[in-house]
Amino acid sequence: xxxxxxxxxxxxxxxxxxxxxxxxxxxxxxxxxxxxxxxxxxxxxxxxxxxxxxxxxxxxxxxxxxxxxxxxxxxxxxxxxxxxxxxxxxxxxxxxxxxxxxxxxxxxxxxxxxxxxxxxxxxxxxxxxxxxxxxxxxxxxxxxxxxx
Amino acid sequence: xxxxxxxxxxxxxxxxxxxxxxxxxxxxxxxxxxxxxxxxxxxxxxxxxxxxxxxxxxxxxxxxxxxxxxxxxxxxxxxxxxxxxxxxxxxxxxxxxxxxxxxxxxxxxxxxxxxxxxxxxxxxxxxxxxxxxxxxxxxxxxxxxxxx
DNA sequence: TACAATATTGTAACCATTACAATTTTATCT
DNA sequence: AGATAAAATTGTAATGGTTACAATATTGTA
Numbered sequence: 201x202x203x204x205x206x207x208x209x210x211x212x213x214x215x216x217x218x219x220x221x222x223x224x225x226x227x228x229x230x231x232x233x234x235x236x237x238x239x240x241x242x243x244x245x246x247x248x249x250x251x252x253x254x255x256x257x258x259x260x261x262x263x264x265x266x267x268x269x270x271x272x273x274x275x276x277x278x279x280x281x282x283x284x285x286x287x288x289x290x291x292x293x294x295x296x297x298x299x300x301x302x303x304x305x306x307x308x309x310x311x312x313x314x315x316x317x318x319x320x321x322x323x324x325x326x327x328x329x330x331x332x333x334x335x336x337x338x339x340x341x342x343x344x345x346x347x348x
Numbered sequence: 349x350x351x352x353x354x355x356x357x358x359x360x361x362x363x364x365x366x367x368x369x370x371x372x373x374x375x376x377x378x379x380x381x382x383x384x385x386x387x388x389x390x391x392x393x394x395x396x397x398x399x400x401x402x403x404x405x406x407x408x409x410x411x412x413x414x415x416x417x418x419x420x421x422x423x424x425x426x427x428x429x430x431x432x433x434x435x436x437x438x439x440x441x442x443x444x445x446x447x448x449x450x451x452x453x454x455x456x457x458x459x460x461x462x463x464x465x466x467x468x469x470x471x472x473x474x475x476x477x478x479x480x481x482x483x484x485x486x487x488x489x490x491x492x493x494x495x496x
Numbered sequence: 497t498a499c500a501a502t503a504t505t506g507t508a509a510c511c512a513t514t515a516c517a518a519t520t521t522t523a524t525c526t
Numbered sequence: 527a528g529a530t531a532a533a534a535t536t537g538t539a540a541t542g543g544t545t546a547c548a549a550t551a552t553t554g555t556a
Contacts, residue, residue, distance in 0.1 A: 272425060274422040274423060274424075274425045274474075275422060275472075276422075277420060277422045277428050280425050290457070292462075292463060292466065292468075295469075301462060301463070301466075302462065303457065303460050303461075303462040303463050304460065304461075304462065305455070305457065305460075307453070307455055307473065309438070309451065309453065309473075309475065312451050312452065312453075313451075313452075314440075314449060314450065314451040314452065315440060315449070315451050315475070316480075317480035317483070318440060318449075318477055318478070318479055318480055318483075319477045319478040319483055320440075320475050320476070320477040321443075321476055321477040321478070322474075322475065322476040322477065323473075323474070323475050323476075324423075324472075324473070324474040324475075324476075325455065325457075325471075325472070325473050325474075326422075326470075326471070326472040326473075326474065327457065327463070327468050327470065327471050327472075328468070328469055328470035328471075328472075329466055329467045329468040329469040329470065330466070330467040330469070331466055332464075332465035332466055335465070335466075335467055
């Protein structure tokens with residue numbers, strides 16, 4: 201089954217009408233698990249739907265957030281990112297390249313006193329710092345400075 | 349030692365010049381650990397500093413973020429919140445009243461394979477859902493509907 | 497006091513996101 | 527298939543948090 205059919209099935213299972221735009225947008229998220237912004241999604245779909253509007257992207261994402269086919273990632277305070285991954289995992293945000301990396305994380309806070317009686321619907325673990333690649337770049341440029 | 353003196357000491361320790369506005373703003377955060385927004389901080393300090401500008405609030409917060417006297421909380425995608433608490437803890441965000449509750453959380457991801465070689469400077473655990481008080485309100489209003 | 501560095505202010509711009517009314521598409525019924 | 531109503535999509539304009547930047551004020555030091 202290709203990814204379009206898969207996206208269609210996922211939408212149907214959540215009783216969301218599988219319109220072309222919704223199917224393609226969800227398929228895009230499934231095949232591009234890089235936590236894109238609304239703008240990136242818009243730009244990616246534009247060639248295929250020249251009349252696509254930014255509002256439609258936001259509407260579609262809101263719909264999918266409602267039924268939990270998509271998760272919000274607010275680790276980057278500049279813009280919101282979206283993730284179609286269903287498995288719970290943590291997100292690492294590099295301050296230099298602004299890329300987000302997934303990592304295994306499934307914390308259990310059911311026994312937490314402060315939250316007894318609370319209804320928890322979403323869980324996000326965010327780490328911020330500098331990724332390996334950027335660290336290497338930084339070290340390299342420092343060495344070059346020394347050499348001069 | 350009162351909170352103003354404490355704020356002054358904290359700023360000095362980080363080599364940030366303890367100007368009146370910085371001291372008062374930090375003292376406000378220390379005495380109001382409710383994760384206020386920039387707007388709320390601005391409104392709270394305005395009576396004392398009638399000429400205070402929003403830009404100064406942002407500048408001051410940026411300065412304190414740099415030296416880690418303050419942490420960013422991005423759990424609410426609508427606006428950024430600020431927290432002067434130094435101890436690591438998680439944040440619960442209620443979708444109804446938009447209040448943020450602290451809870452104990454100190455996850456250890458030093459052994460995480462995906463992040464080996466990464467430099468981690470910040471860690472945030474965000475839970476979203478409905479708080480106890482809002483759940484009770486919802487239940488109550490549902491009962492009233494039934495009664496009618 | 498005078499000077500240089502730093503902090504604060506005010507205004508205007510930026511830009512992601514949302515509101516809303518108009519248009520188009522879709523599902524259903526005849 | 528054609529008609530109709532509901533739902534989806536679009537375009538435009540507004541909203542509002544945040545930032546850029548130049549002007550002004552304050553601070554520390556000689």
